Amino acid sequence: MNIFSIVTLGPAGSFSHEAALYFAELLGMDRSRVYPRAKSNEQTVEETLRNINNLMGVVPFETTGGGLVPEVTNALLRGLDRNPKIYREYIMPIQQCFAYKGDLSQVRTVVTHPQSILQCRKFLDKLNNENPNIEVKPVNSNSEAMRMASENESMAAIGPKLAAEEIYRLPNVINGVQDSTNNETRFVLLYNRDHETPTGNDRTTLVYEVQHVPAALYNAIGVFSRRGLNLSGQHSIATGIRLGRYRMLTEVDAHK
Numbered sequence: 001m002n003i004f005s006i007v008t009l010g011p012a013g014s015f016s017h018e019a020a021l022y023f024a025e026l027l028g029m030d031r032s033r034v035y036p037r038a039k040s041n042e043q044t045v046e047e048t049l050r051n052i053n054n055l056m057g058v059v060p061f062e063t064t065g066g067g068l069v070p071e072v073t074n075a076l077l078r079g080l081d082r083n084p085k086i087y088r089e090y091i092m093p094i095q096q097c098f099a100y101k102g103d104l105s106q107v108r109t110v111v112t113h114p115q116s117i118l119q120c121r122k123f124l125d126k127l128n129n130e131n132p133n134i135e136v137k138p139v140n141s142n143s144e145a146m147r148m149a150s151e152n153e154s155m156a157a158i159g160p161k162l163a164a165e166e167i168y169r170l171p172n173v174i175n176g177v178q179d180s181t182n183n184e185t186r187f188v189l190l191y192n193r194d195h196e197t198p199t200g201n202d203r204t205t206l207v208y209e210v211q212h213v214p215a216a217l218y219n220a221i222g223v224f225s226r227r228g229l230n231l232s233g234q235h236s237i238a239t240g241i242r243l244g245r246y247r248m249l250t251e252v253d254a255h256k
């Protein structure tokens with residue numbers, strides 16, 4: 001396979017970066033070809049769609065705490081005319097950590113990615129009860145949050161242990177602040193091609209709309225049932241056109 005590089009959310013140390021390194025190893029690529037440079041997951045999707053031959057992209061697709069990642073699914077839907085493809089997926093256990101530079105009494109802001117806010121709600125509520133003056137501020141990347149906390153004693157961050165301890169070397173780290181012990185994120189590898197030959201462990205993702213009439217969705221899903229095909233995911237996504245109009249995203253355990 002002739003792959004030039006993998007792009008993902010930066011800076012270095014994000015969960016997406018970790019997932020991209022996993023995919024690189026899986027495909028026999030050199031780790032130096034992984035670039036955690038995107039400023040957002042939408043940018044990762046757009047860069048991948050724009051480069052026809054030599055670029056892959058890694059983005060979070062689904063989390064146990066928040067379901068589908070809206071910024072990713074919306075970016076993929078905007079690019080439907082360019083036929084985006086999911087080449088591989090990886091379910092990665094996620095352990096969030098809380099890190100800061102100075103004394104906790106100095107912290108006035110906690111910065112982290114919106115998904116991490118959802119995944120660490122109990123910890124953040126407890127922190128807020130004990131420190132009512134602390135504000136939680138969403139940022140584009142957990143590793144960016146760690147960088148900000150490493151430069152400012154009034155900031156703390158929630159994000160990967162890799163970024164906190166190995167890259168930005170924050171001295172105060174509390175591990176395991178996520179609500180669930182089974183916290184996982186499904187990352188997908190985007191590419192301009194998919195698997196032409198069935199592997200025996202395949203999944204196909206479909207996006208479609210149905211008419212706004214009784215039993216329309218039931219009849220659509222029934223097609224898969226009558227053919228003995230398992231649906232591993234069924235999601236409705238707002239189109240942004242008007243209330244009540246949705247696209248259906250269906251994941252089928254079968255080759256295309």
